[in-house]
Amino acid sequence: MLTINVTVLLAVIVVLRLRRRTQARSRSDEKLTVVIVLALGVLIAPTAAGQGILDILGQLASGVTQASR
Structure with missing residues (x-):
């Protein structure tokens, strides 16, 4: 539970800073x-x-690699 709360807090901080x-x-x-x-x-x-x-980014990267061949 603590990890999720810290993660949400950091995500909010990142959005506000960006x-x-x-x-x-x-x-x-x-x-x-x-x-x-x-x-x-x-x-x-x-x-x-x-x-x-990670799975989505891996599929995207493999799709880009195959498209460039």
Whole structure:
């Protein structure tokens, strides 16, 4: 339960941070956003939703690879 709550909180923080205008962001602000997104990815990866996302991205990548041949 705790993992889901932290994941939802990080997802909300990411959405709020990405809604800001690009010109208003400093380098340190962008680095913090990257760290938060990486932490969110680590929390999502072992869940069923994370595995579903991985499967979808894998199918998309293989489709792009086959289309480029």
